[in-house]
Amino acid sequence: MSTHFMGEGNIGSDPEVKMFSSNGNQPPRGVMRLNVRFDNPVPTDTGNVDKGGFWANVEIWHRDVEQWAQLYQKGMRVMVSGRMVLDEWQDNEGNSRSQFKVQAVRIGILPFRVAQVVLEPAQGQQTPRQPPSQQGAYSKSAGPDGEWDNPVSTDSDSLG
Template sequence: MSTRFFGEGNIGSDPEVKMFPSNGNQPPRGVMRLNVRFDNPVPSDNGNVDKGGFWANVEIWHRDVEQWAQLYQKGMRVLVPGRMVFSEWQDSERNNRSEYKVQADRIGILPFRISQVIQESAQNSQQNQQSQQRGAPPKSAGPDGEWSNPVGSNTYQ
């Protein structure tokens, strides 16, 4: 049984990733699992008040989850569209267990509580680390080449 789900919440733990080898004609793929606290903010006179949020395990299947897991951190605000799925199983002591989990179509990072996001190739990362050690400001690649990255500045060069 499943139903469509669309929720916004905070990640409660660092991501867990498990990779699976290719099987016949299917390429290798993996699953990334996050524990997310979905809230229910209700406007009040004193701002928003959380009225009955819940914790849910979120999982997303894809071949690139190992790289994606480096982007997600505990406390980060995310938007998750997907399906709410109910699953039942027996544990090692033969006890019946069940849970609701979210099988995500995607996991969007919302800009709350993020101070800086840097995504670059490994080669650019090494060059930036070397230039920062020499005291030079970090560089970012753009359509017209490189430009200075004014971290913490409101003016862009």
């Protein structure tokens, strides 16, 4: 049993990652698990009030989850899209247990509670080369005002 799910919430704990070795001709892949509290905001005269949110385990499968886990942290606001599935198992005493979880397709980081984002090349990778500027392309000026330069082309009859 599953159903489409899309929700916004806060991560409650740091991500957990588990990697699995390659299987035949498939590359290795892993799973990243997050515990997220999804809220139920209800608009009122004084603003939104949370009316009965819920906690859910969220998991996403991909070969790059080890790198992704470095981006996500406790307290971060995320938008999760995927499907809600019923997870069933036996506990140590042999009792049947079940719980809903979200199998995510996308986990987007929302700009709330993010102080800064710094992008650096991964270790062992070189910075990508800049493509050569093309005729007619606009480029950002390096001047203090940050104004846009005219196209690279020198034709005086560009609109004529």
